[in-house]
Amino acid sequence: MVRQDIPLPDGPVRTCIGCRRRAAKRELLRVTVGPDRDGRQTVVPDPASSAPGRGAHLHPTRECYDLAVRRKAFTRALRLTGGPSSAPVGDYLDSRHDDDRPHLATD
Template sequence: MGPSLPSGDTDARPHEPVRTCVGCRRKAPRSVLVRLALEGDRVVVDESATLPGRGAWLHPDADCLALASRRNSIGRALRSPGADATGVALPGA
């Protein structure tokens, strides 16, 4: 709306990091994804994105979680193929 704003794609803010969902493989700004991280050998939702180590990013969507579980892409993203992702509880689900 502002006269000095450049025109163009306004879908994503340019300075926001983009991550790839480990379920559907689509890219999205990290603010719309949830971070999954390891707590021991269990995969948990890292809602504050503060857990140490690698993170895997996922849409808070049961379909994406199912896809990610089927492909074991959460374990791969976390470099922990045996990680147990069965206890992941998506926010709002």
């Protein structure tokens, strides 16, 4: 049964694996599995949504990332065995947050 009181956005809709809220695909960050420097599986950001393979979606906030890590949602959503590192996603979100901060002039 679809809830009538919550309007869905136009276009594709996905569910955030952190907070479990539905949102327009364009508002979420896609993550997928890729190799790290040592060749082990790790969860990596896919901001262009162009990487092949299974993906999962996450609001690009530290809160949703932390919820996804705590709930082990990356492992379930990406159908992985073991506990792959999701540190590259956290690093990506931190770098985006740093870019949003105003830069102070040093002169």
